[in-house]
Amino acid sequence: QQQVKQSPQSLIVQKGGISIINCAYENTAFDYFPWYQQFPGKGPALLIAIRPDVSEKKEGRFTISFNKSAKQFSLHIMDSQPGDSATYFCAASSSGYALNFGKGTSLLVTP
Amino acid sequence: GAVVSQHPSRVICKSGTSVKIECRSLDFQATTMFWYRQFPKKSLMLMATSNEGSKATYEQGVEKDKFLINHASLTLSTLTVTSAHPEDSSFYICSARDPGQGAGEQYFGPGTRLTVT
Numbered sequence: 001q002q003q004v005k006q007s008p009q010s011l012i013v014q015k016g017g018i019s020i021i022n023c024a025y026e027n028t029a030f031d032y033f034p035w036y037q038q039f040p041g042k043g044p045a046l047l048i049a050i051r052p053d054v055s056e057k058k059e060g061r062f063t064i065s066f067n068k069s070a071k072q073f074s075l076h077i078m079d080s081q082p083g084d085s086a087t088y089f090c091a092a093s094s095s096g097y098a099l100n101f102g103k104g105t106s107l108l109v110t111p
Numbered sequence: 112g113a114v115v116s117q118h119p120s121r122v123i124c125k126s127g128t129s130v131k132i133e134c135r136s137l138d139f140q141a142t143t144m145f146w147y148r149q150f151p152k153k154s155l156m157l158m159a160t161s162n163e164g165s166k167a168t169y170e171q172g173v174e175k176d177k178f179l180i181n182h183a184s185l186t187l188s189t190l191t192v193t194s195a196h197p198e199d200s201s202f203y204i205c206s207a208r209d210p211g212q213g214a215g216e217q218y219f220g221p222g223t224r225l226t227v228t
Contacts, residue, residue: 044204
């Protein structure tokens with residue numbers, strides 16, 4: 001059973017545009033919500049993470065928006081660049097336990 | 112961020128042989144490490160949770176006698192694929208939880224591509 005549902009499966013954005021990826025979860029015990037970026041043949045790299053006590057976190061061009069009541073969180077990539085083309089995974093976990101991953105979103109940023 | 116290394120990055124072995132993959136946390140002590148398997152264009156599938164000094168906890172459907180995990184120190188966990196078969200060919204990735212980071216962030220290694228011929 002997929003504990004974290006991620007959409008869309010793939011996304012094409014023009015350079016300079018905003019990329020938005022959404023995730024939803026059911027388990028209210030989850031208290032840690034990271035996003036990972038993965039390039040082909042490489043391990044996932046932690047991009048940004050949020051805890052439920054804040055509704056938004058911004059690091060550079062990357063922003064997580066978190067809606068606790070709706071049990072949803074999203075990643076916004078501002079001013080998307082071709083170098084951002086990768087697969088993005090959202091995840092969720094309860095403190096210290098293993099991550100539950102979404103199925104991933106393949107992002108392509110066109111020049 | 113914290114650094115996790117894996118060795119080897121690629122390995123090719125013959126059916127029936129065993130292969131050991133190492134996962135090291137380079138700049139922090141990891142009491143907990145995780146092993147994942149990833150198929151092409153798919154998400155990461157948790158195989159087992161490895162705790163230093165104790166037996167690993169395997170996910171349902173993962174054969175513990177086939178995928179041997181040892182976490183002998185706070186910076187090293189190993190995964191041994193025993194009697195490998197072609198269906199074991201996959202991308203294996205470890206992660207380590209850094210308890211020094213308040214939220215216990217997990218950092219991933221670069222992965223090991225296993226090909227069984």
